[in-house]
Amino acid sequence: MRLLLNLLWVVFGGGFIIWIEYLLGGLLLCLTIIGIPFGLQCFKLAWLGLLPFGKDILDEPGANPVGxxxxxxxxxxxxxxxxxxxxxxxxxxxxxxIGIPFAIQHVKLAMxxxxxFGKRVRS
Structure with a gap:
């Protein structure tokens, strides 16, 4: 079921476009030293945006003041x-x-x- 929903997401839910946007944003941010941490977060969002079904967002233990x-x-x-x-x-x-499962994934991406920073994606 997860595979089917992910394939439908890529085609109809905008997953491929979201992936390209976050990937290009991450690459542009990584061109500068200051932008590298933000670019890495864009890459995290890109991979979640490509195949979001079956993945959870978890808080990393310990609050990091820099984060x-x-x-x-x-x-x-x-x-x-x-x-x-x-x-x-x-x-x-x-x-x-039909769009409700995709809406739930967009809310997950929005959060x-x-x-x-301080969050990780778990399969």
């Missing part, structure tokens, strides 16, 4: 906009019964896109 500062910077610069775009897509997909 908290990076999360604040991420939220101010890009996180809120990415969060709102995923939330808008989720609301649009939740209108139909990770809001503050990605």
């Amino acid at each position: 908290c500062v990076l999360n604040v910077f991420w939220i101010v610069v890009a996180g809120i906009w990415i969060f709102l775009s995923h939330l808008g897509l989720a609301l649009g997909l939740a209108v139909t019964i 990770l896109a809001l503050a990605p």
